[in-house]
Amino acid sequence: MPLNVKIGFFLAVRALRRASLWTTTLIIGVMILTFLNLVVLSGILVGLMQGAINAVRTEYTSDVIVSTLEDKQYIENSPDIIGLVASLPEVAAYTARYREPGTLEANYRTHKETDKPNVANAVVVGINPAKENAVTGIARDIVEGEFLAPGDYDKVVVGGYLLKQYFPVETPGFSTLDRVGIGTKIRVTVGGVTREVTVKGILKSKVDEVAMRAYFVDSQFRSLIGRNDGNVDEIAIKVKPGVDPAAMRDALLLRGAGEAAKVQTFEDAQPKFLKDIITTFNMLGAAFSSIGLVVASITIFIVVFINAITRRKFIGILKGIGINGRAIEISYIFQSIFYALVGSIFGLLLVYGFLVPFFAAHPIDFPFSDGILVAPVGETMVRVGLLVVSTLIAGYVPAWMIIRKNTLDSILGRN
Amino acid sequence: MIEVKKLIRTFKNGDVETPVLKGIDFAVPDGQFVAIMGRSGAGKSTLLYQMSLLDEPTGGSVVIDGHNTHSMSADERMRFRLNRFGYVFQDYALLPELTALENVALPLLMQGLARGAAYRQATEALENVSLGHRLHNLPSQLSGGEQQRVSISRAIAHKPKILFADEPTANLDNESSRVILDIFKALHRAGQTIIMVTHEEEFARESERVVKLDDGQIISDTKHR
Numbered sequence: 001m002p003l004n005v006k007i008g009f010f011l012a013v014r015a016l017r018r019a020s021l022w023t024t025t026l027i028i029g030v031m032i033l034t035f036l037n038l039v040v041l042s043g044i045l046v047g048l049m050q051g052a053i054n055a056v057r058t059e060y061t062s063d064v065i066v067s068t069l070e071d072k073q074y075i076e077n078s079p080d081i082i083g084l085v086a087s088l089p090e091v092a093a094y095t096a097r098y099r100e101p102g103t104l105e106a107n108y109r110t111h112k113e114t115d116k117p118n119v120a121n122a123v124v125v126g127i128n129p130a131k132e133n134a135v136t137g138i139a140r141d142i143v144e145g146e147f148l149a150p151g152d153y154d155k156v157v158v159g160g161y162l163l164k165q166y167f168p169v170e171t172p173g174f175s176t177l178d179r180v181g182i183g184t185k186i187r188v189t190v191g192g193v194t195r196e197v198t199v200k201g202i203l204k205s206k207v208d209e210v211a212m213r214a215y216f217v218d219s220q221f222r223s224l225i226g227r228n229d230g231n232v233d234e235i236a237i238k239v240k241p242g243v244d245p246a247a248m249r250d251a252l253l254l255r256g257a258g259e260a261a262k263v264q265t266f267e268d269a270q271p272k273f274l275k276d277i278i279t280t281f282n283m284l285g286a287a288f289s290s291i292g293l294v295v296a297s298i299t300i301f302i303v304v305f306i307n308a309i310t311r312r313k314f315i316g317i318l319k320g321i322g323i324n325g326r327a328i329e330i331s332y333i334f335q336s337i338f339y340a341l342v343g344s345i346f347g348l349l350l351v352y353g354f355l356v357p358f359f360a361a362h363p364i365d366f367p368f369s370d371g372i373l374v375a376p377v378g379e380t381m382v383r384v385g386l387l388v389v390s391t392l393i394a395g396y397v398p399a400w401m402i403i404r405k406n407t408l409d410s411i412l413g414r415n
Numbered sequence: 416m417i418e419v420k421k422l423i424r425t426f427k428n429g430d431v432e433t434p435v436l437k438g439i440d441f442a443v444p445d446g447q448f449v450a451i452m453g454r455s456g457a458g459k460s461t462l463l464y465q466m467s468l469l470d471e472p473t474g475g476s477v478v479i480d481g482h483n484t485h486s487m488s489a490d491e492r493m494r495f496r497l498n499r500f501g502y503v504f505q506d507y508a509l510l511p512e513l514t515a516l517e518n519v520a521l522p523l524l525m526q527g528l529a530r531g532a533a534y535r536q537a538t539e540a541l542e543n544v545s546l547g548h549r550l551h552n553l554p555s556q557l558s559g560g561e562q563q564r565v566s567i568s569r570a571i572a573h574k575p576k577i578l579f580a581d582e583p584t585a586n587l588d589n590e591s592s593r594v595i596l597d598i599f600k601a602l603h604r605a606g607q608t609i610i611m612v613t614h615e616e617e618f619a620r621e622s623e624r625v626v627k628l629d630d631g632q633i634i635s636d637t638k639h640r
Contacts, residue, residue, distance in 0.1 A: 007525055010517075018512040018553070317508040320469055321569070322497020323525050324490075408470045411508070 007323065008330025015331065016338055027303055032341020032350070038383045039351055041292065042285025043375045047359065049278045052206070052369035057266040059136045060209045062236040063245040063267050066237035066252070066261045075261040078231040079267045084255055085235060090243040093134040098126035098221050099233035102190035104162060104214055106177045120162045120177045121211045126221025135238045138203060138210060144199035145182035152217045156188065160204040160213035188214060191225055208368055214306055293386060297394040300339065304332055305398035312402055316410025325403045329396060336395025340388045371411050416480060417443045417466055417577065423474035424461050435461045437631035438475065443610060450619035451612045453628035459612045460581055466610060467500055467579040468492045478600040480512065497525055501570030503580040507562040509554040515541060516550040519569045525574055540572035541565065560591030567598055569578055571607070578602065580611040584618060596621055
């Protein structure tokens with residue numbers, strides 16, 4: 001080890017060991033907060049979107065989604081594709097959905113001609129309740145009433161965004177049903193066929209594709225839309241743990257599923273605006289992190305500068321008795337690295353030992369997603385590296401400024 | 416041998432120039448114990464700083480063992496100070512976060528000695544000034560006299576050619592001052608060159624030679640023995 005590094009280390013260790021506990025705690029506290037600013041702020045921003053992505057994946061697309069081609073009304077040869085899906089050993093569960101646009105109408109019995117009709121446009125779907133729940137677990141999202149059961153007839157579950165009490169937003173061209181609760185009779189019209197049904201359950205979700213739908217049991221929905229050939233509109237597939245969704249997609253495409261349907265992983269199916277928002281939030285996170293890094297650097301600069309200024313006499317003595325200025329600079333660099341590393345280690349413990357599991361268990365209730373804390377280890381370590389490097393520079397510069405001053409002036413405290 | 420030739424040091428403060436040393440000429444042969452005396456502002460400390468390479472003169476030169484220090488780079492001067500000089504300052508100038516042993520060992524480590532050897536040599540130096548029982552005390556845990564003895568140990572542990580001392584007893588009581596002076600005398604007897612600035616006649620009398628300064632010039636140069 002070069003002599004200057006050895007002496008620098010010798011001086012740094014002793015300066016740290018015998019430093020005031022209060023000062024050390026304060027500096028390390030600043031470093032922990034800086035680390036959290038670097039990791040948590042951007043992590044929450046990204047986690048806000050990741051929460052939305054996770055929710056769409058969990059409650060709607062699952063791992064792989066097979067849907068209708070743009071120029072078709074439904075997935076042709078659906079029974080063949082469903083048979084293919086069912087035969088693949090990597091599939092943990094799947095659900096086939098019928099889907100048609102429709103309208104819901106309430107209070108039609110008491111409605112006067114002069115009243116505005118109490119209607120809402122909706123996507124009406126037919127599902128196998130048990131299979132749907134095995135894939136998406138949307139029964140968990142029921143906030144009033146109950147989820148559908150296989151034998152239910154003339155009963156629907158309505159998404160919260162279709163009801164005024166859950167989505168009190170007045171938007172031109174968009175209407176919600178007013179005064180509808182469990183047991184309310186509503187009329188559902190699909191493809192010109194109208195049926196009076198009872199609201200069995202209300203489902204609340206932050207995923208639009210889930211919350212803006214009305215759900216029937218598939219057997220009744222088939223008769224409602226008059227489709228008895230077994231062709232469906234969506235098939236959501238959940239793969240077994242450890243199976244790559246992309247590999248499942250490719251396996252389906254390889255077996256010809258792509259000829260009659262769109263086969264996408266949950267990532268492929270993300271709308272472009274969502275991908276753009278993720279990129280935007282990543283950029284914002286990076287910008288905030290950069291500001292945090294600058295603030296941390298300035299903090300360390302001030303701390304080291306004040307330390308070096310108050311120790312200017314001793315720096316002068318060290319130089320006077322023949323200690324190389326480089327060794328003194330290195331001692332300050334070691335001290336800065338120590339503060340950055342200890343701050344980062346405590347920060348890492350806090351992030352991975354508490355914050356990530358905490359936010360996973362208690363997501364932040366954002367209006368459009370349940371935000372989690374996203375902190376990939378690789379990216380976090382890059383941030384630790386950035387923090388250490390910026391701290392190193394911030395520690396070196398003030399030490400260099402003081403050390404280059406005239407030795408005798410430093411010893412005598414002259415300016 | 417230190418030769419001071421036509422040494423001039425002038426301090427500038429804006430347009431105001433204050434000459435402190437006005438052409439000093441004198442030489443100190445090896446092994447001599449020199450006391451530099453003078454009233455406050457006479458230039459005695461400034462002369463010591465020029466001779467010990469802590470400051471650079473405005474004019475003239477300091478030649479040490481044939482090396483003209485004026486032509487040395489900052490690094491060379493630093494190495495010269497480390498390897499050939501020892502310093503004892505008025506206010507001890509110990510590093511507060513280092514123990515007595517570490518303070519003394521530091522220049523030895525900088526010279527490249529292994530830690531074990533440096534600590535052995537430092538321990539020996541501290542034992543020589545009767546501080547063998549205070550090795551692991553911080554300066555704040557030592558009395559003024561003890562701190563000055565640590566400072567002397569640091570100055571002599573690496574066996575420097577010249578020991579510079581700037582008012583080494585100014586902050587000490589009579590008893591502690593006497594101890595310090597006895598150490599200097601013992602070092603001198605062992606052949607150590609010592610150049611000491613002092614304003615105390617009593618201690619100057621213990622040296623071998625007294626150089627008196629006034630207004631930046633030598634007004635007397637007396638050998639006692």
